[in-house]
Amino acid sequence: AQKITQTQPGMFVQEKEAVTLDCTYDTSDPSYGLFWYKQPSSGEMIFLIYQGSYDQQNATEGRYSLNFQKARKSANLVISASQLGDSAMYFCAMRGGGQGGKLIFGQGTELSVKP
Amino acid sequence: DTAVSQTPKYLVTQMGNDKSIKCEQNLGHDTMYWYKQDSKKFLKIMFSYNNKELIINETVPNRFSPKSPDKAHLNLHINSLELGDSAVYFCASSQDTSGGSSYEQYFGPGTRLTVT
Numbered sequence: 271a272q273k274i275t276q277t278q279p280g281m282f283v284q285e286k287e288a289v290t291l292d293c294t295y296d297t298s299d300p301s302y303g304l305f306w307y308k309q310p311s312s313g314e315m316i317f318l319i320y321q322g323s324y325d326q327q328n329a330t331e332g333r334y335s336l337n338f339q340k341a342r343k344s345a346n347l348v349i350s351a352s353q354l355g356d357s358a359m360y361f362c363a364m365r366g367g368g369q370g371g372k373l374i375f376g377q378g379t380e381l382s383v384k385p
Numbered sequence: 386d387t388a389v390s391q392t393p394k395y396l397v398t399q400m401g402n403d404k405s406i407k408c409e410q411n412l413g414h415d416t417m418y419w420y421k422q423d424s425k426k427f428l429k430i431m432f433s434y435n436n437k438e439l440i441i442n443e444t445v446p447n448r449f450s451p452k453s454p455d456k457a458h459l460n461l462h463i464n465s466l467e468l469g470d471s472a473v474y475f476c477a478s479s480q481d482t483s484g485g486s487s488y489e490q491y492f493g494p495g496t497r498l499t500v501t
Contacts, residue, residue, distance in 0.1 A: 315492035370441040371416055371479050372430040
C-alpha cells in the first residue's frame, strides 16, 4: 500500500529564513511522482513542485526546491527566503502507477512565517 | 478563465436532504477527480473518471453518486446527507494519470458543505 507521512503538524520560521518541510513516502511502484501543494487560509490548492521517481536531479521552482532522497524515501520541501505570504498548509502527495492517477496525501504541515 | 470551477462554493443543508455539487474543467483533460477534505484537513480521494468512465471508487458510501455527462464535467450527488458528510469537497482534473507523469492535478476552489 502507498503511504505519505508528514510528521510536522506545525512549524514556525522567521521571515527571510529558509525552512524544510519533511515528507516520507512508501510505495512498491518503480514509477511514481511526488508533489507538493500549498493551501492558504483562503482554501484553494496551489501546485508548487513535482519530482519524478526517475529524476536524477532535485526539482526546483523559484524559491521552492525538493530534497529528494530515493533510498530514504523522503521528499522534503525547502522554501528559501520565507515570506509572510508563505504562511499556509503544505501537503506532500504521491501518485503511483496503475492507481488511476489519484493523489495520496500526507497529513499536512501548517507553516507560520513570523515577521 | 477559471481552469476548474465548482458550484456552489458554500452549501448549508439539513440532515436527510439530497444535494449536488457541480464541477467543470476547461483544460481539455481526460481525467477528473473528487476529493474530500475533512475537519482535520486530511485530503482523500473519493472518485475518479476518465473520459466519462468511472475508474476509481474508494469505498465511499453509496449515498454518494458521481456523474460525468461529458469529460469536461463531473458532478457529485449526495443522498440522505449526514452530519459526517460535512467537509470541503474538491474537484480536480489531470492531463495524464500514469505514475511517473509530471502533470499535476488542477484543483477547483472547493465546496464547503455543512450539514446541520
